[in-house]
Amino acid sequence: MKSWPRPEVPTITTADFQLRLFDTADQVIKPVHMPATGPVGMYVCGITPYDATHLGHGATYLAFDLIHRLLLATGRDVTFVQNITDVDDPLFERAERDNVDWRHLGTSQIDLFRSDMENLRVIPPQHYIGVQESIDDVIDVVQQLLDNGAAYIVDDPAHPDIYARRDATPQFGYESNYDEQTMAEFFAERGGDPTRPGKHDPLDALIWKARREGEPWWDSPFGQGRPGWHIECAAIARRFLGSTFAIQGGGSDLIFPHHEYSAAHIEAACNEPRMAGHYVHTGMISLDGVKMSKSLGNLVFVSKLTEQGARPSAIRLAVYASHYRQNRDFSTAVLAQAESRLDTWMQAVRRADDDSAARTLIDTVIKHLAEDLDTPGAIAAVDSWAAGIVGAKDASNASTELTGPGALVAQALDALMGITL
Template identity: 50%
Template sequence: MHAWPASEVPALPGKGRDLRIHDTATGGRITLDPGPVARIYVCGITPYDATHMGHAATYNAFDLVQRVWLDTKRQVHYVQNVTDVDDPLLERAVRDGEDWTELAERETTLFREDMTALRMLPPKHYIGAVEAIPGIVPLVERLRDAGAAYELDGDVYFSVESDPHFGEVSGLDAEAMRLLSAERGGDPERPGKKNPLDPMLWMAAREGEPSWDGGTLGRGRPGWHIECVAIALDHLGMSFDVQGGGSDLAFPHHEMGASHAQVLTGEHPFARAYVHAGMVALGGEKMSKSKGNLVFVSALRRDDVDPAAIRLSLLAHHYRSDWEWTDQVLADAVERLARWRAAVSRPDGHSAEALVEEVREALADDLDAPAALAAVDRWAARQNAEGGTDEGAPGVVSRTVDALLGVAL
């Protein structure tokens, strides 16, 4: 599966700072110190309704991570999946009377177009669940043969008790996990499971649903968590730098994935940092496909909203915060974009050397994009009010905003 084209990232003078970021597993900030190649895995979409502002906010957060790393003169090895076969996708296809593969392809194409418009840097490897199945099956077989998985009516479940580190990612107690498991795709009430929290690794073929050859597992399709584990281990290996996604993925998805990988390899941790973006609400409730309260990037683009303004509306909120999308949020972003463009359109201006360092410091401090925007606001306000004599300043500001914030002025 192919990703989307990369926009050029301007090189800035000097060098960026190492990223200090909030790690869900430890509950505090850690300083990331990758080697020459920083490794990041971000969980992708289930392509039956893409791309709403919650998606955009999540991928914007991890785009900033990449940009901070690139500014430190590192290379970035970024991997993202597409869950192109799963219950919600199949259910939507049945509801709409559409072939599930056509639905997945159409929505994945739309997602690529949205990511391109928003100038999100693409992953090096963009992998669909279906194409990953040949690599998933041997992992499930290994877990089963090692006694870390068991069969139940043809389905194969992972035993969470096989991982002594289970629970360390989310830090939740058993009851909280059970409630979230029921809400987020698990089946804690199924009779016969060794532990209510045990997640499915391989679903035996169901009538009328797609299935694949699972070797000794029989025909079926993979569970959600093992999909990402197989892709991450294949392309990044253990102890990569950042596992990212929305805050609703901390449990069960990232918790279960970490346990799968740790049992498979005998190593710990799966990822050095677990980083989670906040939720975006509309009308007082979290944007949700199931609720239908969504604002789509593609719809805004069809209404001729500048993608740079959409991106600024995301950057105005700290990535870990939960916030609400409103017409005013977008109006503020449109107005900010106009002010910035007016400021950099002058032939000269105030020195921008201090601004570059302010933006770098803000982003290195747990991706504090609102502080970075405030720094550019101050420069733009002075520039629009007084002007300046530094002929290179407007260009430096434009390149800084592009390189570090992904906004083209």
């Protein structure tokens, strides 16, 4: 599946720095492991295409775009993989509700998502992969899990579904660090089926759903059916990144069960102790203090914001005003402040004339971003620099062109944060 056009990202000269991120599994901020040779692997879970692209999605992908840009700034290549869950129950349910074909709904939402990511200048993945084009990869992993005893077929002639055993790896639970009760609650709330008859354990995860009337299906050695949710990401990640790689990421609502199980499936199939070096998760977005949700009908869509005149760089600044791991609030006031901040920065880069101050600022921004994406710290540093320029110089001195120190700062903010001035 095609992704979206790659934005032009300036190449900047930076001092050596080490990117450090919070790892959900180890509960610490630690350096991102860089392989001795070859690219850094990053897998970020994509959308289920039925409500693209709300700001919660946008905030997640903007956070990982920061990581992508910082890795590139270290001089490393990045292999970035993202899936699209274009076969799943929520998509079918929304299509039935709206009386449309699920394929048409998915296609329209994927097109909208691509457009939003292009407008936000998110660097696209090299591999943008849907479930429908990953069936063979899923079948391979499911077969491996069956062959090594990590999966089983339930005793149900009508629906011989296949489940992965949660005890197939001794390290199960290390990624989320959740206790049994929390796992059970989230499993039931987030797509699990703990009461399914025939399962060996309530927390065993569906990896192949036998054919049902009215649902899409594919042939496999173990019968007609379709993939479960978690096995999808496991199979795609293994195909393009191998059984171990640097970063798996997504929203904090994916910590369990989705990321726990996708890691467990790869680890059980490949006999690996740990799939990703870092498990990185973003906080949730609220609107005016109330968590955004489909049920409340308070989702804010990126496309609507841009249609109303919000500049993509201002949307980035609104998201970056709070730390990526926090549950953050969005409002018209937050966006208005971001628009005003963007105007000030644009004035400052056109009046800047101190090369030393500009280079010191860039080093400061990198220092903040490299330490677990401290965007509030980076923004505060640019605010302080810009205020000293805009407050001290007459507007008539502003240039319409970016040159000298201002151009250095603008290029750095574009390269590192995707903000165009």
